[in-house]
Amino acid sequence: MLMQNEPTAITFCREVLPAVSRTFALNIPVLPRPLDTAVMVAYLLCRIADTLEDEAHGPTSAVLLAELARLSTLPEGWEADARRFSEEAGRVLRTQAPEAEVRLVEGTSQVLEALAVHAAPVREHVAACVATMAEGMGRMGDKGRVSGGGLGLASLEETLEYCYYVAGTVGEMLTRLFAWYSPAIAQRAGALEPRSVAFGNALQLTNILKDVREDLERGSCWLPRTLLAEYGLTPEALLEPGRRGEAMKAHGKLVAVAHRELRKAFEYVMALPREEKGIRLFCLWPLFLAVMTLRKLYGNRAVLERQPVKVSRRTVKWVVGSTRLLVAQDSLLKLMFSALTAPLPA
DSSP: OOOTTOOHHHHHHHHHHHHHOHHHHHHGGGSOTTHHHHHHHHHHHHHHHHHHHHHSOSHHHHHHHHHHHHHHTOOTTHHHHHHHHHHHHHHHSOTTSOHHHHHHHHTHHHHHHHHHTSOHHHHHHHHHHHHHHHHHHHHHGGGGBSSTTOSSBSSHHHHHHHHIIIIIHHHHHHHHHHHHHOHHHHTTHHHHHHHHHHHHHHHHHHHHHHTHHHHHHTTBOOSBHHHHHTTTOOGGGTTOGGGHHHHHHHHHHHHHHHHHHHHHHHHHHHTSOTTOHHHHHHHHHHHHHHHHHHHHHTTOGGGGSSSOOOOOHHHHHHHHHHHHHHTTOHHHHHHHHHHHHTTSOO
8 A cells, every 4th residue: 555755765665566476465564664664675675686586597697686785785876876786687687577577676776765764773684684695596596507417406405595595584584673673572582583594484495396397497496306316306307297206205295394394484473472463464474375385285296287386365365364363362373273284294
């Protein structure tokens, strides 16, 4: 929802958000102000980094990621540098890049302008996250793509490391932003911080498992080669119709890993104060949608077909409605989580 008299840069961020993420467009508005705009701007900067990794392959991607990290610190003269960055980044994106993500990258200078209106702690936490993410993406991005060693990451540890740079860092940043906003959350940092990475990793692993075929068709694979080899597979062989049985066994093992991370993520949400209902809902919605996605993926051979496997709008409405009712009732939330994750592999 657009606010009266808000900076034009914030208005741009509000307008572009639904086009690049339906999930965050759904849950950011339930956050209290000014935390909502802080998280929105942070997410969009991370999404710009993600788009550069996906759509500007090769050395150019690493150079642009490093420059994005520098600009996120808002150094002296950043305004002119940001405008040049927006133009250059827009030019090097692949022609197949989604239109909404192209618009976001070309609007990087406006997102940075929106960051600049926030308090110093917000700017520092966001810049630290973007720096870690950009460095990790620049170092690991090409490992999952076609190279001398073929597709895929080397091991499960490397897959989780990749998830950390792409999403675990966001979990850390969100925890710091929540603590900046809420003294009650700051007092619980000891319980939240050890689980913050799992919150991001769980969501990223779910996306990786959902998008296996799409990633392979784009020339990428974020699954561990060692795990696939246990079933006589390589990433290149995953889509062979005659290997579906082995492929689904390997896929199921990774669903179990995502399930493990989701359990830690749920502990994270339960450690948030019950009175911070907006922050809890912000976390509960993507967490339960990830659970429902894993339920739909597990053992479903359609995950390797062209038609994407997605949860229905009806499921989204049910998750949103039920968690709104139960947001402050820990015992019922635990029962709900336990029941929904019961079909998933341990």
